[in-house]
Amino acid sequence: METKSRYRTYSQYLREKYGEKVYKIPLNLPVTCPNRDGILGRNGCIFCGEEGTGFESLCNKISVSEQLDQNIKYIQEKYKAGKFIAFFQNFTNTYLPLSDFKGYMGEVLQDNVVEIAVSTRPDCIHDDYLEYLKDLQYRTGKNISIELGLQSVNYYTLQKINRGHTLAEFIDAMLKIKKFGFSSCVHLILNLPWDHEADVIEGAKILSALGVEQVKLHSLYIVKGTEMGRQYENGQIKLISLEEYVDRVITFLEYLDPNIVLQRIIGRAPEENTLFCNWGTSWWKIKDMIDEKMEHTDSYQGKKFNYLNGKAVKHFVPEKR
Numbered sequence: 001m002e003t004k005s006r007y008r009t010y011s012q013y014l015r016e017k018y019g020e021k022v023y024k025i026p027l028n029l030p031v032t033c034p035n036r037d038g039i040l041g042r043n044g045c046i047f048c049g050e051e052g053t054g055f056e057s058l059c060n061k062i063s064v065s066e067q068l069d070q071n072i073k074y075i076q077e078k079y080k081a082g083k084f085i086a087f088f089q090n091f092t093n094t095y096l097p098l099s100d101f102k103g104y105m106g107e108v109l110q111d112n113v114v115e116i117a118v119s120t121r122p123d124c125i126h127d128d129y130l131e132y133l134k135d136l137q138y139r140t141g142k143n144i145s146i147e148l149g150l151q152s153v154n155y156y157t158l159q160k161i162n163r164g165h166t167l168a169e170f171i172d173a174m175l176k177i178k179k180f181g182f183s184s185c186v187h188l189i190l191n192l193p194w195d196h197e198a199d200v201i202e203g204a205k206i207l208s209a210l211g212v213e214q215v216k217l218h219s220l221y222i223v224k225g226t227e228m229g230r231q232y233e234n235g236q237i238k239l240i241s242l243e244e245y246v247d248r249v250i251t252f253l254e255y256l257d258p259n260i261v262l263q264r265i266i267g268r269a270p271e272e273n274t275l276f277c278n279w280g281t282s283w284w285k286i287k288d289m290i291d292e293k294m295e296h297t298d299s300y301q302g303k304k305f306n307y308l309n310g311k312a313v314k315h316f317v318p319e320k321r
């Protein structure tokens with residue numbers, strides 16, 4: 001029997017929304033990122049490896065429809081699945097010319113795809129793309145969600161990781177996504193070496209205040225050959241312990257609006273080519289540690305969600321007689 005989670009899980013949310021288990025299919029487009037092609041920078045974020053974030057995807061030389069078909073066939077045979085989310089995962093998918101972007105979206109409109117998720121950078125959200133997606137949603141009835149990499153809300157940490165955008169671009173992107181009525185998912189790394197617990201709390205508060213629908217929490221993995229890999233090997237950066245990571249996730253969840261869905265609370269990474277990943281522990285063991293500690297301390301998502309809509313000054317409001 002499935003035990004009740006102390007935070008709002010993605011699997012439960014998908015069941016409620018689509019009436020059954022839904023599988024997310026990673027798709028890989030031949031696209032790059034303005035932080036790599038020279039527009040903003042050539043080196044990318046200091047943790048980003050050559051493969052970007054899509055190590056689970058098929059090669060981008062295979063057509064999108066073929067990637068989708070191959071993955072769906074495999075999952076259908078293994079899990080008897082019937083509904084899927086086409087997830088354009090890797091790099092900055094709205095950085096493509098609009099005509100190319102439209103062409104790729106057009107390859108995933110089969111009946112068993114119930115949602116299209118598009119991952120991108122906050123500074124690559126543009127009205128033209130959102131208008132097209134709105135029209136696509138209207139014409140096809142497929143839900144559209146936009147995933148934004150943010151990683152940290154700390155302005156200085158964003159500089160340290162060479163992100164190439166600040167918190168302002170993220171806020172602008174979120175407001176646009178909300179205006180168009182799309183669902184949103186934001187990615188944060190909770191153990192970046194320059195962030196403290198206060199940044200984690202502020203992250204939960206900002207996402208809650210902006211009305212983000214979903215969050216993906218990642219633990220940092222350090223890839224060989226990256227700038228962060230070099231800093232790690234030279235002893236220039238120090239990482240928090242696994243126990244501290246567990247505490248940070250729980251703190252984040254306690255401050256987060258209880259309506260926000262958690263797609264993930266711990267990252268996954270390939271072992272090869274990685275200098276550091278999840279303290280050498282499997283992701284599901286870390287998830288169990290978080291679940292167990294929440295149970296033990298009676299912690300739950302939203303326990304400290306008491307700061308919006310004037311609640312932060314509740315102590316100064318005179319009591320009614």
Ligand code: SF4
Nearest residue numbers: 033035044045048091
């Ligand atoms: S924005 Fe994403 S794809 Fe671009 S360099 Fe950073 S992590 Fe890599």
